[in-house]
Amino acid sequence: MQKPVRWGILGAAKFARQFMAPAIHAAEGAQLVALATSSADKAEPFQAFCPDLTVYQDYDALLASPDIDAVYVPLPNHLHVEWSLKAMAAGKHVLCEKPMTMRAGEFDQLIAKRDETGLLAAEAYMIVHHPQWQMVRRLIDDGAIGKLAHVSGKFSFDNRADTDNIRNKAETGGGGLRDIGVYVLGSARFATGQEPDDVSAQIRWENGIDAMAEVQAQFPGFSYSAYVSIRMHPYQEMLFHGEGGVIRLTAPFNARVFGEARVELHRAGLEVQVTRFPADDHYKLQVEAFGWSIRDGVDYPCPLEFSRGTQAMMDRIFEVAQPL
Incomplete structure (x- = not known):
């Protein structure tokens, strides 16, 4: 049996708490292992359904962890490109909330980084x-x-x-x-x-x-x-x-x-x-498709080129x- 994809989340966003974190936790072949937030109060609802969750005080600390394979980025829209690029530079696969960029041209640097690293990067277009x-x-x-x-x-x-x-x-x-x-x-x-x-x-x-x-x-x-x-x-x-x-x-x-x-x-x-x-549950199905692409090389249904369009x-x- 293949090892599950170990996920971390950058930021304790309400949407992550309500939908994506439970989806990652429930998805086949996925394991939610980490959350980056400086707020203990915001971390608590995540730990309620995932007691073994490691909580990092900042985003860079989470990205530096060797125990994380992929990150989900639910940050405000204007931060998506910056932290997606940082995550790939740290060797992490990236699933970033939509819109992944503010302008279509910004996808070019994400595509280039994806191709350079061989990592999977995608917009969370569930x-x-x-x-x-x-x-x-x-x-x-x-x-x-x-x-x-x-x-x-x-x-x-x-x-x-x-x-x-x-x-x-x-x-x-x-x-x-x-x-x-x-x-x-x-x-x-x-x-x-x-x-x-x-x-x-x-x-x-x-x-x-x-x-x-x-x-x-x-x-x-x-x-x-x-x-x-x-x-x-x-x-x-x-x-x-x-x-x-x-x-x-x-x-x-x-x-x-x-x-x-x-x-x-x-x-x-x-x-x-x-x-x-x-x-x-399209959120859970999205996480599972992401994992199949990483582990088995299955074509991902929503590549960056589609999101750029x-x-x-x-x-x-x-x-x-x-x-x-």
């Missing part, structure tokens, strides 16, 4: 590991809805009351597009395998962050529209509309949190086939956006 998205890509490829004509996406929540949240601060790379826009953009690219030819957008700015964005794009084979907002009632949906049917995802991004993941296939005669995914589309949106 949805591609969920079987609902693998099913959607297969349905489109197999022609289940005929020629694809239009893709639309919606993702929103309201955090205006949480003024200290990094998503509400321009200096930490906040805003809706960087936080949740990656999902409506990247999922369309993942499911179709296509890249946009033309992009337009409208953005409503609030204290230096994009509080709402509406996006339109033309891909080689279909048109695209989406909106994201961090000032609206929580909602999410992805729709793939073809000449012969429609694919609808009811919880495309926060499966089991927003609701049960379901793929609806609408076809002629008002026929609707529903496939349910009540138990799949999503960031390039987002960069273009920021460049062309008009005020909303």
Whole structure:
């Protein structure tokens, strides 16, 4: 039996505590062994489900440990590139929270470091590991809805009351597009395998962050529209509309949190086939896929080059956006 991948986490972020640390702890072939935080209070909830966790007082100390194979980076957005590069320089594989960079060009140094070291480095774009998205890509490829004509996406929540949240601060790379826009953009690219030819957008700015964005794009084979907002009632949906049917995802991004993941296939005669995914945990599946790639050389479903493409589309949106 192969040894498990030993994981460390840089920072006691709320998201790490709620989702990724439990996923690493539960994943097959993974072992959560370390956390870097100077706060004993923040470390305590992690130790509650992982009593043997080693807590380091700073990030560099964790990276220096020979007992850690891979690190998960859930730091504020503007720190992702710096600490991903430091982790690879220390010989650690890296799974970094999205968006991994603030601009597409920053991926080049991450790709170069990955290639130089031979380590696995990836953005934590968990949805591609969920079987609902693998099913959607297969349905489109197999022609289940005929020629694809239009893709639309919606993702929103309201955090205006949480003024200290990094998503509400321009200096930490906040805003809706960087936080949740990656999902409506990247999922369309993942499911179709296509890249946009033309992009337009409208953005409503609030204290230096994009509080709402509406996006339109033309891909080689279909048109695209989406909106994201961090000032609206929580909602999410992805729709793939073809000449012969429609694919609808009811919880495309926060499966089991927003609701049960379901793929609806609408076809002629008002026929609707529903496939349910009540138990799949895409965070755990992501950790397991990361481990398979490290140990067995299995191709990782979300390489840096894919994430660079999503960031390039987002960069273009920021460049062309008009005020909303």
